[in-house]
Amino acid sequence: QVQLQESGPGLVKPSETLSLTCTVSGGSMSSFYWSWIRQPPGKGLEWIGYVFYSGSTNYNSSLKSRVTISVDTSKNQFSLDLSSATAADTAVYFCARGGWYVDFWGRGTLVTVSS
Amino acid sequence: EIVLTQSPGTLSLSPGERATLSCRASQSVSNNYLAWYQQRPGQAPRLLIYDASRRATGIPDRFSGSGSGTDFTLTISRLEPDDFAVYYCQRYGGSPPSTFGGGTKVEIK
Numbered sequence: 001q002v003q004l005q006e007s008g009p010g011l012v013k014p015s016e017t018l019s020l021t022c023t024v025s026g027g028s029m030s031s032f033y034w035s036w037i038r039q040p041p042g043k044g045l046e047w048i049g050y051v052f053y054s055g056s057t058n059y060n061s062s063l064k065s066r067v068t069i070s071v072d073t074s075k076n077q078f079s080l081d082l083s084s085a086t087a088a089d090t091a092v093y094f095c096a097r098g099g100w101y102v103d104f105w106g107r108g109t110l111v112t113v114s115s
Numbered sequence: 116e117i118v119l120t121q122s123p124g125t126l127s128l129s130p131g132e133r134a135t136l137s138c139r140a141s142q143s144v145s146n147n148y149l150a151w152y153q154q155r156p157g158q159a160p161r162l163l164i165y166d167a168s169r170r171a172t173g174i175p176d177r178f179s180g181s182g183s184g185t186d187f188t189l190t191i192s193r194l195e196p197d198d199f200a201v202y203y204c205q206r207y208g209g210s211p212p213s214t215f216g217g218g219t220k221v222e223i224k
Contacts, residue, residue, distance in 0.1 A: 035213075045152075045160065045203055047213040058212050061116075094159055100207035101150040103171060105159035 002027040004095050004106035012089075012113050018082040022095030022106060025076065029053045033099025034078045036069060038091040039108070046091075050099035051078055058099070085113045117142045119204055119216035127224040134191040136219045138204035143184045148208035151180055151189045154218075155200045163202075164189065191221075199223050 008020035022034070036048040049059035051069040059067045063082070071078040082089060090113045096102040118141040128134055138149065147167035152160035162171040164180035167187055177192040191198055204216040 044218050045205075045215040047205075047211075047215065050212070060213075061211055096159075099212065100148065101162060101165040101205065102152075102160075103162050105161075108159055 002097060002104045004097065004104060006093060006095050006106045006109040008109065008111070010110060010112065012085050012111060013115050014086055014113055016085055018080070018085045018089060018111055018113070020080045020093055020095070020109065020111070021077050022079070023075075023077050024097075029071065029073045029076055029078075032097055034069075034071060035096045035099055035102055036080045037094045037096055037102070038089075039094070040088075040091045048080065048082075048093075052099065087113050089113050116211060117144065117206055117209065117214060119206060119214060121202075121204055121216040121219045123219060124217075125220045125222060127222050128194055129224045130194050130196055132194050134189075134194055134198070134221055136189040136191075136202055136221075138182075138187040138189070138216050140185045140187070140206060144187075144206050145209055147183050147187075148206060149180075149182070149187050150205045150207065151178075152203045152205065153198075153200050154203065155197075160203060194221070 003025045012018045033050045035050040051057045051071045066083045068081040092108040094108045095106045097104040120139045122137045149167045151164040154160040168180045201218045207213045
C-alpha cells in the first residue's frame with residue numbers, strides 16, 4: 001500500500017518561500033505523476049500542480065509564476081516550493097499520487113503564512 | 116477554463132436514504148474524465164469514482180457515478196453513518212489539467 005507523508009514548516013512569514021517535501025513509501029515512484037493539492041481552512045480543494053517521475057511538470061496557471069515542483073526518485077521524494085507567500089496561501093497542503101485523478105493521498109499538513 | 120458547479124451545497128438526509136449529488140460543467144468534459152472524492156472531517160479526500168462511472172479499488176457498490184458531457188451525478192444508494200461527509204467532483208486531463216468543484220456536504224437530517 002502506497003503511503004505519502006508531507007513534511008515542512010508549519011509557519012512561513014509573508015514574502016518568504018513555502019517549502020514542503022513529500023516522502024513516498026510502499027511503492028515505486030516510477031511511471032506515476034505526483035501532485036500537490038491544497039485546501040484553505042473551511043474551503044474547497046485547489047490543484048497546485050504535478051510532476052512526472054521523469055521530472056516534467058504542469059502547474060495551475062493561477063500559481064504558475066510562483067510554483068516549482070521537483071522530484072528526487074533516489075530518495076522517493078517530491079517537493080513543492082511556493083515563493084512570495086501571502087496569507088492567501090494559508091492552507092492544508094496535500095501530496096498525492098496521480099496527475100489526473102488521485103488515488104493515494106497524504107494526511108495533509110497545515111501551513112500558516114503569518115508574521 | 117472549465118468551471119464545475121456542485122449542487123446542492125448541503126444535502127440533509129437520514130441513514131438508509133438515497134443521496135443524489137450533481138456536478139455540472141461549464142463546458143463538455145472530454146472523454147468523461149470526471150472523478151468523485153469523499154472527504155470526512157480532518158481527513159484527506161478519498162477517491163470514489165473515476166472516468167465518471169468507474170469505482171475505485173475497495174469502494175462499496177452503493178456508490179455509483181453516471182453522466183456525460185456537462186452533467187454528472189454521484190449516487191449513494193443507501194446512506195450509512197460513515198457516508199456523511201463532503202463530496203467533491205474533479206475534472207482532469209484537459210487544460211488546465213485539473214479543477215475541482217466547490218463540494219456538497221451530506222449531513223444527517
